[in-house]
Amino acid sequence: MEFEKYITKRAKPLKASGIREMFKLMADPAVISLAGGSPDPELFPTDFLAEISAEILKNNGKKALAYGTTDGYAPLKEELKKRTENISSFDKEDKIIITTGAQQAIDLVARAVVEDDDLVVVESPSFVGTLNSLRSVRANLIGVTMESDGMDMSELESVLKGGKVKLIYTIPNFQNPTGITMSLEKREKLLELATKYDCLILEDNPYGDLRFAGTPVPTIKSLDKEGRVLYVGSLSKILSPGLRIGYLVCRGELCDKIEIIKQVNDVHTPCLTQMIATEFLKRYDVAAHIKKACEVYGRKCRFMMECMEKYFPKSVTWTKPEGGLFILVYCPESIDAAKLSMEAVQKYKVAFVPSNNFATNIDEKTSSFRLNYSTMSEEKIEEGIKAVGTLLKEKLGE
Numbered sequence: 001m002e003f004e005k006y007i008t009k010r011a012k013p014l015k016a017s018g019i020r021e022m023f024k025l026m027a028d029p030a031v032i033s034l035a036g037g038s039p040d041p042e043l044f045p046t047d048f049l050a051e052i053s054a055e056i057l058k059n060n061g062k063k064a065l066a067y068g069t070t071d072g073y074a075p076l077k078e079e080l081k082k083r084t085e086n087i088s089s090f091d092k093e094d095k096i097i098i099t100t101g102a103q104q105a106i107d108l109v110a111r112a113v114v115e116d117d118d119l120v121v122v123e124s125p126s127f128v129g130t131l132n133s134l135r136s137v138r139a140n141l142i143g144v145t146m147e148s149d150g151m152d153m154s155e156l157e158s159v160l161k162g163g164k165v166k167l168i169y170t171i172p173n174f175q176n177p178t179g180i181t182m183s184l185e186k187r188e189k190l191l192e193l194a195t196k197y198d199c200l201i202l203e204d205n206p207y208g209d210l211r212f213a214g215t216p217v218p219t220i221k222s223l224d225k226e227g228r229v230l231y232v233g234s235l236s237k238i239l240s241p242g243l244r245i246g247y248l249v250c251r252g253e254l255c256d257k258i259e260i261i262k263q264v265n266d267v268h269t270p271c272l273t274q275m276i277a278t279e280f281l282k283r284y285d286v287a288a289h290i291k292k293a294c295e296v297y298g299r300k301c302r303f304m305m306e307c308m309e310k311y312f313p314k315s316v317t318w319t320k321p322e323g324g325l326f327i328l329v330y331c332p333e334s335i336d337a338a339k340l341s342m343e344a345v346q347k348y349k350v351a352f353v354p355s356n357n358f359a360t361n362i363d364e365k366t367s368s369f370r371l372n373y374s375t376m377s378e379e380k381i382e383e384g385i386k387a388v389g390t391l392l393k394e395k396l397g398e
Helices: 018-024 046-064 074-084 101-115 128-136 155-164 183-196 252-266 273-283 288-309 336-347 376-395
Strands: 095-100 119-124 140-147 165-170 200-204 229-234 245-251 326-330 369-371
Touching: 018 376, 074 095, 074 245, 074 273, 095 101, 095 252, 101 128, 101 165, 101 200, 101 229, 101 245, 101 252, 119 128, 119 155, 128 140, 140 155, 155 165, 155 183, 165 183, 200 288, 245 252, 245 273, 273 336, 288 326, 288 376, 336 369, 336 376
Parallel strands: 119 140, 119 165, 165 200, 200 229
Antiparallel strands: 095 245, 229 245, 326 369
16 A cells, blocks of 8 residues: 555655664664763662652552643642742743653644744754654754854844744753853843844753753753743653653743643653652752762763774864763764764774754765763773774775
């Protein structure tokens, strides 16, 4: 049977993520993965989660396994308000909606705000999950160049002058895939431009807790006085990605409409995982847990960059993150990073992600690629970086 004629115009532009496709090649346990975006599994509080899950199911199983409210489990919302009270005005207008991962929060905003051919600005490069959510609602994506301290504001203003932009999407802390942090000056300018040209900002902050160097910068949401910024947070990077706990901070009629869309989407995020997350925030030493994670990622990041200095060709450069999980590597234009990544897996059993996966046009050629340092041991990091360096030197004749 021919199914293509049944596929909607919204679905046809969607392509499989190159990252997910690479996971198939990475099924080989011998492959060293510098490709993922997951926290280190060694940091998962598995003993605590096993104990608390059993306790919840034993003492409150009927509630944990029943239907819940669409906007989320009330005790979890209260705990998240405490964690984010410095960025918002919950006593006035802002509300929290618990979502099934931050990805759902982003997708709900896209469905509530963006119509066919609406202009949406994204950082170039940007997070593939958001790009695909925006593609699914047939947004007209416009990429704005990333500089060493965040989005190019002059380029952004030129875009805003050129047409009515509905939404600006940004990951200001330890951006995926670059690892770059947006400066306070640019955060203030971004909000000023969004106000001047009357568009919304979607601030995605999944990595904000994972700072291991430099000085914290206020969220854009904390600078916002009128509700123009929709803020997305997550527990995936500090608790567990598999529990799928994200949240959206928003206000007004838009927040109400997003809640209705979520109800249509999945009714509610599972009560059991929300209750587990609540007890984690209430009873676990979250500050010590985050401090340990930052120490681990800081050490691994520094080690990876030391290995890159040792093994990579001199013509190759990279970003130097102050937190998060990623480094973006810039190669001479003669390098085709997509072909390089496939050869690295097949020849050296090392995986990384070419930057075309993070582009508004996934088919464009790129000479840059993303590395992840969070999941592999230092021994595997060195082995992987050495192999990538060898391959790069072969290609560049160095």
